[in-house]
Amino acid sequence: ASNEVTKDEL
């Protein structure tokens, strides 16, 4: 699993 966080905030 990658620990990349989706940047879904502004």
Add this chain to the structure above:
Amino acid sequence: MNIFRFLGDMTHLISILILLLKIYATKSCSGISLKTQELYALVFLARYLDLFTDFISVYNSVMKVVFIASSLAIVWCMRRHRVVRRSYDKELDTFRHYFLVAACLALALLVQEKFTFLEVLWAFSIYLEAVAILPQLVLLQRSGNVDNLTGQYVFFLGAYRAFYILNWIYRYFTETHFSRWISCVSGLVQTALYADFFYYYFISWKNNSKLQLPA
């Protein structure tokens, strides 16, 4: 998207609309820090480069474009508009904002999720947003009197930060993999900077008097 995040975005949008309204209606930018506005423009440009690489939702993309366009429009008005620029409190707006940019860039190079161009710029924009309000708060402090629209502008900006913190708390408890400590720590710092302003804002609201900051 939860209600706190949505309210945060809306109060952010309202704060920008209030600022645009003030500039448009009064043809004046007195009490507004050009340095803070330049920092916000830089924050949005650095963070929303992902418009070209990642698509999240139409809502996200539209908001990003709105934030970039409005911040550039405000900077343009304050620098170039024949009438508006005359009301700029240049001698009060002396905060050394380049130091903030340099410090945030250095921090972003040291602390980021991944050492890539976009990730460094993203972290840089988060750090810079946290401190971008400083020149504005210093300017308000120096001028003492705060006009109504400027006071509302800063109030809604602060409300936006407060809602984002509630949003993170909500996400922390409802999502299994929510960890975003760079945003959260920076967001807490940013909100703390408003604490003093909020205190005086509420006092003036309670006493139904004009907002005044102590010298």
